[in-house]
Amino acid sequence: MKLRSLTLTWSLALTLAAVLVPFYWLVIAATHSSQEIFRTPPPLLPGGHLLDNLNSLQEKAGFGRVVLNSLGIATVYTLVAGTVCTLAGYGFAKFRFRGREPLFGLLMLGLVIPAQVTLVPLFRLMAELRWLDTYQAVLLPNLALPFGIFLMRQSMAALPDELLDSGRVDGCGELRLFLRVALPPMRPALAALAIFLFLFQWNEFIWPLIVLRDDSSLTIPVALASLQGVDDTDYGAILAGTAIAALPMAALFLALQRHFVSGLLAGAVKE
Amino acid sequence: MTRRTMPYLFVLPAVLLFAAFKLYPILASFRLSLYKQSGGVETFAGLDNYARLLDDSLFWTALGNSAVILAVQVPLMLALATGLAVAFNSRLLKARSVFRLGFFLPMITGLVAYGIVFSVLLNQQYGLVNWLLGSDIPWLTDPLLAKVSLGLALTWHYTGYNAVILLARLQTVPTELYDAAAVDGAGAWRAFRHVTLPGLRPALLLTTVLSTIGTLQLFDEPYVLTGGGPDNATLTIGMYLYQNAFKYFDFGYASAIAYALALLIGALGLLQFKVLGGKS
Numbered sequence: 355m356k357l358r359s360l361t362l363t364w365s366l367a368l369t370l371a372a373v374l375v376p377f378y379w380l381v382i383a384a385t386h387s388s389q390e391i392f393r394t395p396p397p398l399l400p401g402g403h404l405l406d407n408l409n410s411l412q413e414k415a416g417f418g419r420v421v422l423n424s425l426g427i428a429t430v431y432t433l434v435a436g437t438v439c440t441l442a443g444y445g446f447a448k449f450r451f452r453g454r455e456p457l458f459g460l461l462m463l464g465l466v467i468p469a470q471v472t473l474v475p476l477f478r479l480m481a482e483l484r485w486l487d488t489y490q491a492v493l494l495p496n497l498a499l500p501f502g503i504f505l506m507r508q509s510m511a512a513l514p515d516e517l518l519d520s521g522r523v524d525g526c527g528e529l530r531l532f533l534r535v536a537l538p539p540m541r542p543a544l545a546a547l548a549i550f551l552f553l554f555q556w557n558e559f560i561w562p563l564i565v566l567r568d569d570s571s572l573t574i575p576v577a578l579a580s581l582q583g584v585d586d587t588d589y590g591a592i593l594a595g596t597a598i599a600a601l602p603m604a605a606l607f608l609a610l611q612r613h614f615v616s617g618l619l620a621g622a623v624k625e
Numbered sequence: 626m627t628r629r630t631m632p633y634l635f636v637l638p639a640v641l642l643f644a645a646f647k648l649y650p651i652l653a654s655f656r657l658s659l660y661k662q663s664g665g666v667e668t669f670a671g672l673d674n675y676a677r678l679l680d681d682s683l684f685w686t687a688l689g690n691s692a693v694i695l696a697v698q699v700p701l702m703l704a705l706a707t708g709l710a711v712a713f714n715s716r717l718l719k720a721r722s723v724f725r726l727g728f729f730l731p732m733i734t735g736l737v738a739y740g741i742v743f744s745v746l747l748n749q750q751y752g753l754v755n756w757l758l759g760s761d762i763p764w765l766t767d768p769l770l771a772k773v774s775l776g777l778a779l780t781w782h783y784t785g786y787n788a789v790i791l792l793a794r795l796q797t798v799p800t801e802l803y804d805a806a807a808v809d810g811a812g813a814w815r816a817f818r819h820v821t822l823p824g825l826r827p828a829l830l831l832t833t834v835l836s837t838i839g840t841l842q843l844f845d846e847p848y849v850l851t852g853g854g855p856d857n858a859t860l861t862i863g864m865y866l867y868q869n870a871f872k873y874f875d876f877g878y879a880s881a882i883a884y885a886l887a888l889l890i891g892a893l894g895l896l897q898f899k900v901l902g903g904k905s
Binding site: 373379396438441451466470473479494557578592 | 634639645712715731733841880890
Protein backbone atom coordinates (compact mmCIF):
# COMPACT_ATOMS: atom_id res chain seq x y z
CA MET A 355 0.00 0.00 0.00
CA LYS A 356 2.74 2.41 1.03
CA LEU A 357 4.84 1.58 -2.01
CA ARG A 358 1.90 1.99 -4.39
CA SER A 359 1.09 5.31 -2.76
CA LEU A 360 4.64 6.56 -3.30
CA THR A 361 4.73 5.32 -6.90
CA LEU A 362 1.49 7.07 -7.72
CA THR A 363 2.48 10.32 -6.03
CA TRP A 364 5.93 10.44 -7.64
CA SER A 365 4.80 9.56 -11.13
CA LEU A 366 2.16 12.25 -10.92
CA ALA A 367 4.71 14.72 -9.56
CA LEU A 368 6.99 14.07 -12.54
CA THR A 369 4.10 14.56 -14.95
CA LEU A 370 3.17 17.80 -13.21
CA ALA A 371 6.77 19.00 -13.43
CA ALA A 372 6.67 18.42 -17.19
CA VAL A 373 3.36 20.27 -17.44
CA LEU A 374 4.81 23.25 -15.58
CA VAL A 375 7.99 23.48 -17.71
CA PRO A 376 6.43 26.11 -20.04
CA PHE A 377 5.80 28.39 -17.03
CA TYR A 378 9.38 28.02 -15.78
CA TRP A 379 10.78 28.58 -19.22
CA LEU A 380 8.58 31.65 -19.72
CA VAL A 381 10.04 33.27 -16.59
CA ILE A 382 13.58 32.44 -17.74
CA ALA A 383 13.03 33.63 -21.32
CA ALA A 384 11.50 36.92 -20.17
CA THR A 385 14.87 37.85 -18.66
CA HIS A 386 16.94 37.15 -21.78
CA SER A 387 17.54 38.96 -25.06
CA SER A 388 16.27 37.40 -28.28
CA GLN A 389 19.78 36.32 -29.22
CA GLU A 390 20.22 34.57 -25.88
CA ILE A 391 16.84 32.82 -26.13
CA PHE A 392 17.77 31.33 -29.49
CA ARG A 393 21.22 30.22 -28.45
CA THR A 394 22.30 26.59 -28.16
CA PRO A 395 22.08 25.40 -25.45
CA PRO A 396 19.00 27.44 -24.51
CA PRO A 397 19.25 29.45 -21.29
CA LEU A 398 17.93 27.60 -18.25
CA LEU A 399 18.69 30.22 -15.59
CA PRO A 400 17.55 33.85 -15.30
CA GLY A 401 19.47 36.45 -17.32
CA GLY A 402 19.87 40.20 -17.04
CA HIS A 403 17.67 41.53 -19.83
CA LEU A 404 14.29 41.88 -18.17
CA LEU A 405 14.42 45.70 -18.07
CA ASP A 406 15.66 45.92 -21.67
CA ASN A 407 12.79 43.70 -22.74
CA LEU A 408 10.25 45.79 -20.87
CA ASN A 409 11.70 48.98 -22.40
CA SER A 410 11.52 47.46 -25.83
CA LEU A 411 7.89 46.44 -25.20
CA GLN A 412 7.07 49.98 -24.18
CA GLU A 413 8.80 51.39 -27.27
CA LYS A 414 7.31 48.98 -29.81
CA ALA A 415 3.80 48.59 -28.46
CA GLY A 416 3.23 51.25 -25.78
CA PHE A 417 2.85 48.33 -23.47
CA GLY A 418 2.16 50.36 -20.32
CA ARG A 419 -0.97 51.68 -21.96
CA VAL A 420 -1.86 48.20 -23.22
CA VAL A 421 -1.62 46.73 -19.71
CA LEU A 422 -3.80 49.53 -18.35
CA ASN A 423 -6.33 48.89 -21.14
CA SER A 424 -6.47 45.21 -20.26
CA LEU A 425 -6.79 45.89 -16.53
CA GLY A 426 -9.49 48.51 -17.07
CA ILE A 427 -11.49 46.45 -19.55
CA ALA A 428 -11.31 43.27 -17.45
CA THR A 429 -12.25 45.13 -14.25
CA VAL A 430 -15.23 46.96 -15.74
CA TYR A 431 -16.30 43.77 -17.48
CA THR A 432 -16.14 41.76 -14.26
CA LEU A 433 -18.26 44.31 -12.39
CA VAL A 434 -20.93 44.82 -15.05
CA ALA A 435 -21.14 41.26 -16.38
CA GLY A 436 -21.03 40.00 -12.78
CA THR A 437 -24.05 42.18 -11.96
CA VAL A 438 -25.97 41.15 -15.09
CA CYS A 439 -25.32 37.43 -14.54
CA THR A 440 -26.06 37.54 -10.81
CA LEU A 441 -29.36 39.41 -11.27
CA ALA A 442 -30.43 36.96 -13.98
CA GLY A 443 -29.28 33.92 -12.00
CA TYR A 444 -31.31 35.11 -9.01
CA GLY A 445 -34.35 35.87 -11.16
CA PHE A 446 -34.32 32.46 -12.79
CA ALA A 447 -33.62 30.53 -9.59
CA LYS A 448 -35.90 32.26 -7.11
CA PHE A 449 -39.02 33.35 -9.01
CA ARG A 450 -41.68 31.49 -10.90
CA PHE A 451 -42.97 33.51 -13.81
CA ARG A 452 -44.48 33.05 -17.23
CA GLY A 453 -41.84 32.37 -19.84
CA ARG A 454 -39.16 31.43 -17.34
CA GLU A 455 -38.22 28.14 -18.95
CA PRO A 456 -38.18 29.32 -22.59
CA LEU A 457 -36.24 32.47 -21.68
CA PHE A 458 -33.64 30.51 -19.78
CA GLY A 459 -33.43 27.97 -22.60
CA LEU A 460 -32.88 30.82 -25.05
CA LEU A 461 -30.00 32.20 -23.00
CA MET A 462 -28.43 28.74 -22.75
CA LEU A 463 -28.53 28.52 -26.53
CA GLY A 464 -25.57 30.88 -26.28
CA LEU A 465 -23.53 28.01 -24.81
CA VAL A 466 -23.78 25.90 -27.95
CA ILE A 467 -23.92 28.51 -30.72
CA PRO A 468 -20.35 29.07 -31.86
CA ALA A 469 -19.11 32.61 -31.26
CA GLN A 470 -17.94 32.73 -34.86
CA VAL A 471 -21.53 32.81 -36.12
CA THR A 472 -22.01 36.21 -34.52
CA LEU A 473 -18.68 37.82 -35.45
CA VAL A 474 -19.52 39.32 -38.83
CA PRO A 475 -22.92 40.87 -37.94
CA LEU A 476 -21.51 42.13 -34.64
CA PHE A 477 -18.60 43.73 -36.47
CA ARG A 478 -20.98 45.41 -38.90
CA LEU A 479 -23.21 46.55 -36.05
CA MET A 480 -20.23 48.13 -34.27
CA ALA A 481 -19.08 49.75 -37.51
CA GLU A 482 -22.54 51.24 -38.10
CA LEU A 483 -22.71 52.57 -34.57
CA ARG A 484 -19.19 53.99 -35.15
CA TRP A 485 -18.04 52.10 -32.09
CA LEU A 486 -14.96 50.46 -33.59
CA ASP A 487 -11.95 51.10 -31.37
CA THR A 488 -14.14 51.86 -28.36
CA TYR A 489 -14.27 49.99 -25.09
CA GLN A 490 -18.03 49.53 -25.19
CA ALA A 491 -17.58 47.57 -28.42
CA VAL A 492 -15.26 45.17 -26.59
CA LEU A 493 -17.44 44.94 -23.50
CA LEU A 494 -21.08 44.83 -24.59
CA PRO A 495 -21.38 41.59 -26.61
CA ASN A 496 -20.35 39.27 -23.76
CA LEU A 497 -21.99 40.97 -20.79
CA ALA A 498 -24.84 38.45 -20.67
CA LEU A 499 -22.44 35.51 -20.60
CA PRO A 500 -24.51 32.29 -20.69
CA PHE A 501 -22.03 30.36 -18.57
CA GLY A 502 -22.08 33.07 -15.89
CA ILE A 503 -25.88 33.09 -15.81
CA PHE A 504 -25.92 29.29 -15.57
CA LEU A 505 -23.40 29.33 -12.75
CA MET A 506 -25.34 31.90 -10.73
CA ARG A 507 -28.66 30.15 -11.22
CA GLN A 508 -27.14 26.92 -9.92
CA SER A 509 -25.66 28.68 -6.89
CA MET A 510 -28.76 30.73 -6.11
CA ALA A 511 -30.92 27.61 -6.24
CA ALA A 512 -29.23 26.48 -3.03
CA LEU A 513 -30.59 29.52 -1.17
CA PRO A 514 -33.57 28.47 1.04
CA ASP A 515 -36.87 30.03 -0.09
CA GLU A 516 -37.98 30.36 3.55
CA LEU A 517 -35.26 32.96 4.10
CA LEU A 518 -36.68 35.15 1.33
CA ASP A 519 -40.30 34.55 2.31
CA SER A 520 -39.74 35.58 5.91
CA GLY A 521 -38.13 38.78 4.64
CA ARG A 522 -41.17 39.42 2.47
CA VAL A 523 -43.50 38.88 5.42
CA ASP A 524 -41.50 41.51 7.30
CA GLY A 525 -42.22 43.92 4.44
CA CYS A 526 -38.76 43.97 2.94
CA GLY A 527 -38.64 45.22 -0.67
CA GLU A 528 -37.44 42.85 -3.40
CA LEU A 529 -34.31 44.80 -4.22
CA ARG A 530 -33.31 45.07 -0.56
CA LEU A 531 -34.09 41.40 -0.15
CA PHE A 532 -31.74 40.60 -3.00
CA LEU A 533 -28.95 42.84 -1.72
CA ARG A 534 -29.24 42.16 2.02
CA VAL A 535 -30.52 38.59 2.25
CA ALA A 536 -29.66 36.74 -0.96
CA LEU A 537 -26.21 38.12 -1.77
CA PRO A 538 -24.26 37.80 1.52
CA PRO A 539 -24.30 33.97 1.66
CA MET A 540 -23.37 33.90 -2.05
CA ARG A 541 -19.90 35.30 -1.45
CA PRO A 542 -17.96 32.15 -2.49
CA ALA A 543 -20.02 31.78 -5.68
CA LEU A 544 -19.58 35.47 -6.45
CA ALA A 545 -15.83 35.15 -5.98
CA ALA A 546 -15.75 32.20 -8.39
CA LEU A 547 -17.82 34.14 -10.91
CA ALA A 548 -15.58 37.20 -10.59
CA ILE A 549 -12.37 35.20 -11.16
CA PHE A 550 -13.92 33.42 -14.10
CA LEU A 551 -15.16 36.65 -15.73
CA PHE A 552 -11.88 38.48 -15.16
CA LEU A 553 -9.81 35.63 -16.64
CA PHE A 554 -12.20 35.27 -19.57
CA GLN A 555 -11.92 38.95 -20.50
CA TRP A 556 -8.19 39.19 -19.75
CA ASN A 557 -7.45 36.36 -22.18
CA GLU A 558 -10.13 37.12 -24.77
CA PHE A 559 -8.55 37.40 -28.19
CA ILE A 560 -10.65 37.18 -31.32
CA TRP A 561 -13.30 39.81 -30.53
CA PRO A 562 -10.89 42.53 -29.33
CA LEU A 563 -8.70 41.65 -32.33
CA ILE A 564 -11.61 42.47 -34.61
CA VAL A 565 -12.93 45.67 -33.02
CA LEU A 566 -9.71 47.26 -31.77
CA ARG A 567 -7.51 48.80 -34.46
CA ASP A 568 -5.66 51.72 -32.97
CA ASP A 569 -2.39 50.76 -31.25
CA SER A 570 -3.28 52.77 -28.16
CA SER A 571 -6.53 50.88 -27.55
CA LEU A 572 -5.23 47.29 -27.77
CA THR A 573 -5.43 44.67 -25.04
CA ILE A 574 -2.48 42.47 -24.08
CA PRO A 575 -3.29 39.37 -26.21
CA VAL A 576 -3.94 41.50 -29.31
CA ALA A 577 -0.78 43.55 -28.81
CA LEU A 578 1.33 40.40 -28.31
CA ALA A 579 -0.07 38.73 -31.41
CA SER A 580 0.58 41.86 -33.49
CA LEU A 581 4.20 41.97 -32.27
CA GLN A 582 4.71 38.36 -33.25
CA GLY A 583 3.79 38.86 -36.88
CA VAL A 584 6.51 41.32 -37.86
CA ASP A 585 9.88 40.49 -39.41
CA ASP A 586 12.74 40.51 -36.98
CA THR A 587 10.39 39.63 -34.11
CA ASP A 588 11.82 40.60 -30.73
CA TYR A 589 11.09 37.42 -28.80
CA GLY A 590 12.71 38.66 -25.61
CA ALA A 591 10.20 41.51 -25.50
CA ILE A 592 7.26 39.34 -26.56
CA LEU A 593 7.98 36.73 -23.93
CA ALA A 594 8.36 39.40 -21.24
CA GLY A 595 4.90 40.60 -22.30
CA THR A 596 3.60 37.04 -22.27
CA ALA A 597 4.89 36.62 -18.73
CA ILE A 598 3.03 39.79 -17.74
CA ALA A 599 -0.11 38.34 -19.31
CA ALA A 600 0.17 34.93 -17.67
CA LEU A 601 1.96 35.16 -14.34
CA PRO A 602 -0.17 37.73 -12.46
CA MET A 603 -3.26 35.75 -13.44
CA ALA A 604 -1.70 32.53 -12.20
CA ALA A 605 -0.88 34.28 -8.91
CA LEU A 606 -4.41 35.68 -8.64
CA PHE A 607 -5.82 32.24 -9.29
CA LEU A 608 -3.59 30.56 -6.71
CA ALA A 609 -4.55 33.19 -4.12
CA LEU A 610 -8.27 32.78 -4.70
CA GLN A 611 -8.45 29.17 -5.87
CA ARG A 612 -10.18 28.02 -2.68
CA HIS A 613 -13.36 29.53 -4.07
CA PHE A 614 -12.71 29.03 -7.71
CA VAL A 615 -12.64 25.36 -8.54
CA SER A 616 -15.32 24.36 -6.04
CA GLY A 617 -17.54 27.33 -6.83
CA LEU A 618 -17.15 26.93 -10.56
CA LEU A 619 -17.90 23.24 -10.61
CA ALA A 620 -20.33 22.90 -7.73
CA GLY A 621 -23.34 22.97 -9.99
CA ALA A 622 -21.75 22.15 -13.30
CA VAL A 623 -22.07 18.39 -13.34
CA LYS A 624 -25.12 17.64 -11.26
CA GLU A 625 -28.18 16.48 -13.09
CA MET B 626 -43.61 47.65 -8.69
CA THR B 627 -45.91 44.67 -8.52
CA ARG B 628 -45.10 41.14 -7.50
CA ARG B 629 -45.72 40.00 -11.07
CA THR B 630 -43.31 42.29 -12.87
CA MET B 631 -40.49 41.98 -10.34
CA PRO B 632 -38.90 38.76 -11.65
CA TYR B 633 -38.77 40.20 -15.16
CA LEU B 634 -36.75 43.16 -13.92
CA PHE B 635 -34.07 40.81 -12.59
CA VAL B 636 -33.66 38.92 -15.85
CA LEU B 637 -34.29 41.92 -18.13
CA PRO B 638 -30.71 43.22 -18.50
CA ALA B 639 -29.44 39.76 -19.44
CA VAL B 640 -32.28 39.10 -21.86
CA LEU B 641 -31.97 42.50 -23.58
CA LEU B 642 -28.19 42.24 -23.93
CA PHE B 643 -28.53 38.70 -25.20
CA ALA B 644 -31.17 39.70 -27.73
CA ALA B 645 -29.08 42.59 -29.04
CA PHE B 646 -25.65 41.00 -29.14
CA LYS B 647 -26.29 37.30 -29.61
CA LEU B 648 -29.74 36.63 -30.99
CA TYR B 649 -29.75 39.52 -33.46
CA PRO B 650 -26.32 38.60 -34.92
CA ILE B 651 -27.30 34.93 -35.15
CA LEU B 652 -30.30 35.88 -37.29
CA ALA B 653 -28.44 38.59 -39.21
CA SER B 654 -25.72 36.08 -39.98
CA PHE B 655 -28.25 33.83 -41.66
CA ARG B 656 -29.54 36.72 -43.77
CA LEU B 657 -25.98 37.66 -44.72
CA SER B 658 -25.22 34.12 -45.80
CA LEU B 659 -27.85 34.51 -48.52
CA TYR B 660 -26.20 37.62 -49.98
CA LYS B 661 -23.12 38.38 -52.04
CA GLN B 662 -20.99 41.48 -51.72
CA SER B 663 -19.16 43.01 -54.61
CA GLY B 664 -17.96 46.59 -54.89
CA GLY B 665 -19.92 47.60 -51.82
CA VAL B 666 -23.19 46.34 -53.29
CA GLU B 667 -25.11 43.46 -51.73
CA THR B 668 -27.15 41.24 -53.98
CA PHE B 669 -29.40 38.37 -53.00
CA ALA B 670 -27.71 35.13 -53.95
CA GLY B 671 -29.97 32.47 -52.51
CA LEU B 672 -27.99 29.42 -51.54
CA ASP B 673 -25.00 30.27 -53.77
CA ASN B 674 -22.67 30.74 -50.81
CA TYR B 675 -23.62 27.31 -49.47
CA ALA B 676 -23.18 25.73 -52.89
CA ARG B 677 -19.75 27.32 -53.10
CA LEU B 678 -18.80 25.54 -49.85
CA LEU B 679 -19.28 22.17 -51.48
CA ASP B 680 -16.70 22.95 -54.17
CA ASP B 681 -14.24 24.75 -51.94
CA SER B 682 -11.29 22.44 -51.33
CA LEU B 683 -9.86 24.76 -48.63
CA PHE B 684 -13.10 24.46 -46.67
CA TRP B 685 -12.85 20.67 -46.83
CA THR B 686 -9.21 20.81 -45.80
CA ALA B 687 -10.16 22.92 -42.78
CA LEU B 688 -13.03 20.57 -41.97
CA GLY B 689 -10.73 17.56 -42.30
CA ASN B 690 -8.15 19.14 -39.99
CA SER B 691 -10.80 19.79 -37.35
CA ALA B 692 -12.10 16.23 -37.77
CA VAL B 693 -8.63 14.76 -37.21
CA ILE B 694 -8.21 16.75 -33.98
CA LEU B 695 -11.69 15.68 -32.92
CA ALA B 696 -11.03 12.02 -33.64
CA VAL B 697 -7.52 11.80 -32.19
CA GLN B 698 -6.77 14.60 -29.72
CA VAL B 699 -10.13 14.75 -27.93
CA PRO B 700 -10.38 11.02 -27.01
CA LEU B 701 -6.72 10.91 -25.92
CA MET B 702 -7.14 14.03 -23.82
CA LEU B 703 -10.33 12.76 -22.16
CA ALA B 704 -8.71 9.41 -21.40
CA LEU B 705 -5.80 11.25 -19.80
CA ALA B 706 -8.19 13.50 -17.89
CA THR B 707 -10.11 10.44 -16.63
CA GLY B 708 -6.85 8.89 -15.42
CA LEU B 709 -5.93 12.13 -13.67
CA ALA B 710 -9.36 12.44 -12.07
CA VAL B 711 -9.15 8.87 -10.73
CA ALA B 712 -5.68 9.63 -9.36
CA PHE B 713 -6.89 12.91 -7.78
CA ASN B 714 -9.68 10.96 -6.12
CA SER B 715 -7.43 8.14 -4.89
CA ARG B 716 -6.70 7.79 -1.21
CA LEU B 717 -3.25 6.62 -2.23
CA LEU B 718 -2.27 10.06 -3.54
CA LYS B 719 -0.47 12.46 -1.21
CA ALA B 720 -0.87 16.25 -1.44
CA ARG B 721 -3.94 15.92 -3.61
CA SER B 722 -4.85 19.61 -3.64
CA VAL B 723 -1.38 20.56 -4.94
CA PHE B 724 -1.86 18.27 -7.94
CA ARG B 725 -5.39 19.43 -8.63
CA LEU B 726 -4.22 23.04 -8.69
CA GLY B 727 -1.01 22.40 -10.59
CA PHE B 728 -2.72 20.56 -13.42
CA PHE B 729 -5.42 23.25 -13.57
CA LEU B 730 -2.87 26.05 -14.00
CA PRO B 731 -2.44 25.75 -17.80
CA MET B 732 -6.14 26.54 -18.16
CA ILE B 733 -5.56 29.98 -16.63
CA THR B 734 -3.06 30.85 -19.35
CA GLY B 735 -4.53 32.77 -22.24
CA LEU B 736 -4.53 31.13 -25.64
CA VAL B 737 -2.29 33.75 -27.17
CA ALA B 738 0.21 33.53 -24.34
CA TYR B 739 0.60 29.78 -24.49
CA GLY B 740 0.56 29.77 -28.28
CA ILE B 741 3.57 32.09 -28.26
CA VAL B 742 5.39 30.06 -25.61
CA PHE B 743 4.82 26.80 -27.48
CA SER B 744 5.89 28.29 -30.81
CA VAL B 745 9.28 29.19 -29.30
CA LEU B 746 9.65 25.95 -27.28
CA LEU B 747 8.99 23.92 -30.44
CA ASN B 748 11.30 25.95 -32.71
CA GLN B 749 13.19 23.45 -34.84
CA GLN B 750 16.67 24.94 -34.55
CA TYR B 751 16.68 26.69 -31.19
CA GLY B 752 13.72 25.31 -29.25
CA LEU B 753 14.08 23.81 -25.81
CA VAL B 754 12.19 20.66 -26.79
CA ASN B 755 14.56 19.66 -29.57
CA TRP B 756 17.55 20.53 -27.41
CA LEU B 757 16.27 18.31 -24.58
CA LEU B 758 15.56 15.47 -27.00
CA GLY B 759 18.83 16.00 -28.81
CA SER B 760 16.77 15.96 -32.00
CA ASP B 761 16.13 18.08 -35.06
CA ILE B 762 12.38 17.59 -35.43
CA PRO B 763 10.48 20.14 -37.60
CA TRP B 764 7.62 20.44 -35.08
CA LEU B 765 5.88 23.36 -36.72
CA THR B 766 6.99 23.17 -40.33
CA ASP B 767 6.08 19.59 -41.26
CA PRO B 768 2.36 19.21 -42.09
CA LEU B 769 1.80 16.12 -39.94
CA LEU B 770 3.99 17.26 -37.05
CA ALA B 771 2.32 20.68 -37.03
CA LYS B 772 -0.97 18.89 -36.32
CA VAL B 773 0.75 16.86 -33.61
CA SER B 774 2.14 20.06 -32.06
CA LEU B 775 -1.26 21.72 -32.13
CA GLY B 776 -2.69 18.62 -30.44
CA LEU B 777 0.04 18.70 -27.79
CA ALA B 778 -0.63 22.36 -27.05
CA LEU B 779 -4.38 21.72 -26.75
CA THR B 780 -3.81 18.71 -24.51
CA TRP B 781 -1.48 20.74 -22.29
CA HIS B 782 -4.07 23.47 -21.97
CA TYR B 783 -7.30 21.56 -21.39
CA THR B 784 -6.51 18.18 -19.76
CA GLY B 785 -6.33 19.46 -16.17
CA TYR B 786 -9.55 21.42 -16.60
CA ASN B 787 -11.40 18.34 -17.85
CA ALA B 788 -9.89 16.29 -15.04
CA VAL B 789 -11.32 18.70 -12.48
CA ILE B 790 -14.81 18.51 -14.03
CA LEU B 791 -14.58 14.71 -13.97
CA LEU B 792 -13.28 14.77 -10.40
CA ALA B 793 -16.24 16.88 -9.23
CA ARG B 794 -18.51 14.14 -10.54
CA LEU B 795 -16.37 11.29 -9.27
CA GLN B 796 -16.66 12.63 -5.74
CA THR B 797 -20.42 12.05 -5.90
CA VAL B 798 -20.00 8.31 -6.59
CA PRO B 799 -20.81 6.58 -3.27
CA THR B 800 -17.80 4.76 -1.80
CA GLU B 801 -20.14 1.91 -0.82
CA LEU B 802 -20.27 0.94 -4.48
CA TYR B 803 -16.51 0.40 -4.46
CA ASP B 804 -16.74 -1.55 -1.20
CA ALA B 805 -19.46 -3.73 -2.70
CA ALA B 806 -17.35 -4.32 -5.80
CA ALA B 807 -14.41 -5.30 -3.60
CA VAL B 808 -16.62 -7.72 -1.66
CA ASP B 809 -17.66 -9.26 -4.99
CA GLY B 810 -13.98 -9.81 -5.68
CA ALA B 811 -13.65 -7.19 -8.43
CA GLY B 812 -10.10 -6.03 -9.11
CA ALA B 813 -9.11 -2.41 -9.75
CA TRP B 814 -9.82 -2.62 -13.48
CA ARG B 815 -13.25 -4.18 -13.09
CA ALA B 816 -14.18 -1.67 -10.37
CA PHE B 817 -13.13 1.07 -12.79
CA ARG B 818 -15.20 -0.38 -15.62
CA HIS B 819 -18.32 -1.17 -13.62
CA VAL B 820 -18.38 1.56 -10.98
CA THR B 821 -16.19 4.50 -12.01
CA LEU B 822 -17.06 4.74 -15.70
CA PRO B 823 -20.86 4.49 -15.31
CA GLY B 824 -20.66 7.03 -12.46
CA LEU B 825 -18.66 9.40 -14.64
CA ARG B 826 -21.07 9.23 -17.55
CA PRO B 827 -22.81 12.62 -17.18
CA ALA B 828 -19.46 14.36 -16.70
CA LEU B 829 -17.94 12.49 -19.64
CA LEU B 830 -20.85 13.64 -21.76
CA LEU B 831 -20.31 17.23 -20.63
CA THR B 832 -16.56 17.18 -21.30
CA THR B 833 -17.05 15.47 -24.67
CA VAL B 834 -19.63 18.01 -25.80
CA LEU B 835 -17.56 20.96 -24.53
CA SER B 836 -14.41 19.62 -26.20
CA THR B 837 -16.27 19.06 -29.47
CA ILE B 838 -17.62 22.60 -29.49
CA GLY B 839 -14.20 23.95 -28.57
CA THR B 840 -12.41 21.92 -31.25
CA LEU B 841 -14.79 22.92 -34.01
CA GLN B 842 -14.46 26.59 -33.06
CA LEU B 843 -10.69 26.39 -32.75
CA PHE B 844 -9.11 29.68 -33.73
CA ASP B 845 -6.62 31.26 -31.34
CA GLU B 846 -4.14 28.39 -31.09
CA PRO B 847 -3.52 27.79 -34.79
CA TYR B 848 -3.59 31.56 -35.38
CA VAL B 849 -0.68 32.08 -33.01
CA LEU B 850 1.11 28.73 -33.15
CA THR B 851 1.21 27.89 -36.84
CA GLY B 852 -0.76 30.57 -38.67
CA GLY B 853 -2.75 27.67 -40.17
CA GLY B 854 0.33 26.33 -41.93
CA PRO B 855 2.39 24.73 -43.18
CA ASP B 856 0.48 24.33 -46.41
CA ASN B 857 -2.87 24.73 -44.57
CA ALA B 858 -2.17 21.61 -42.48
CA THR B 859 -3.51 23.32 -39.35
CA LEU B 860 -6.10 25.54 -41.00
CA THR B 861 -9.30 25.21 -38.95
CA ILE B 862 -12.85 26.19 -39.87
CA GLY B 863 -12.65 29.01 -37.33
CA MET B 864 -9.52 30.38 -39.01
CA TYR B 865 -10.92 29.97 -42.50
CA LEU B 866 -14.06 31.85 -41.47
CA TYR B 867 -11.92 34.64 -40.01
CA GLN B 868 -9.83 34.87 -43.18
CA ASN B 869 -12.88 35.14 -45.39
CA ALA B 870 -14.55 37.72 -43.18
CA PHE B 871 -11.72 39.94 -42.06
CA LYS B 872 -9.02 39.44 -44.67
CA TYR B 873 -11.10 39.16 -47.87
CA PHE B 874 -14.17 40.92 -46.39
CA ASP B 875 -16.43 38.33 -47.99
CA PHE B 876 -19.06 38.53 -45.26
CA GLY B 877 -21.67 36.48 -47.09
CA TYR B 878 -19.37 33.53 -47.60
CA ALA B 879 -18.01 33.80 -44.06
CA SER B 880 -21.57 33.67 -42.74
CA ALA B 881 -22.30 30.56 -44.78
CA ILE B 882 -19.20 28.94 -43.23
CA ALA B 883 -20.42 30.03 -39.79
CA TYR B 884 -23.79 28.39 -40.37
CA ALA B 885 -22.26 25.21 -41.70
CA LEU B 886 -20.18 25.17 -38.53
CA ALA B 887 -23.19 25.78 -36.29
CA LEU B 888 -25.11 22.97 -37.99
CA LEU B 889 -22.19 20.63 -37.56
CA ILE B 890 -21.85 21.47 -33.87
CA GLY B 891 -25.58 21.00 -33.36
CA ALA B 892 -25.57 17.64 -35.14
CA LEU B 893 -22.53 16.32 -33.30
CA GLY B 894 -23.87 17.56 -29.98
CA LEU B 895 -27.15 15.73 -30.55
CA LEU B 896 -25.33 12.58 -31.60
CA GLN B 897 -23.18 12.66 -28.48
CA PHE B 898 -26.24 13.11 -26.28
CA LYS B 899 -27.83 10.08 -27.97
CA VAL B 900 -24.75 7.87 -27.64
CA LEU B 901 -23.45 8.95 -24.24
CA GLY B 902 -26.59 10.35 -22.66
CA GLY B 903 -28.73 7.26 -22.99
CA LYS B 904 -29.94 6.05 -19.62
CA SER B 905 -28.21 7.84 -16.79
